Amino acid sequence: MNTYQKTAHEFHEQFMHHWESNECFQKKCITSLDLCDETLQKLKVLVLEKGFDNLQDEVRFFKEVKPKILSMKFAIRALMEYDLEKKHPTRQRPRRAAAHLFKQNAGQIRFIQGF
Numbered sequence: 788m789n790t791y792q793k794t795a796h797e798f799h800e801q802f803m804h805h806w807e808s809n810e811c812f813q814k815k816c817i818t819s820l821d822l823c824d825e826t827l828q829k830l831k832v833l834v835l836e837k838g839f840d841n842l843q844d845e846v847r848f849f850k851e852v853k854p855k856i857l858s859m860k861f862a863i864r865a866l867m868e869y870d871l872e873k874k875h876p877t878r879q880r881p882r883r884a885a886a887h888l889f890k891q892n893a894g895q896i897r898f899i900q901g902f
Contacts, residue, residue, distance in 0.1 A: 794830055798822065819859075826856055830856075
């Protein structure tokens with residue numbers, strides 16, 4: 788297991804610890820999103836400092852390690868949006884709602900594209 792996989796494994800353990808806690812749903816989501824951001828930043832620093840030993844490690848990182856964390860982040864944000872929408876419906880058309888969600892998350896999208 789290389790450094791990147793170890794970092795992803797530590798992320799998963801910390802995530803499960805936070806998610807199984809007795810905190811309210813919104814607090815769990817916020818804490819988990821912060822953990823995702825911290826882990827992605829840590830991985831970015833590791834990649835810039837150490838690079839990859841070979842092409843196979845690089846492919847594994849971009850096809851397995853990073854997508855797991857990013858997908859978790861997107862899933863949590865979607866759950867938060869759903870929970871918020873359930874409590875406070877906006878009555879927007881689906882297209883307008885999707886455009887609003889895209890604009891709201893534009894900063895996150897730019898961050899991911901820059902990684």
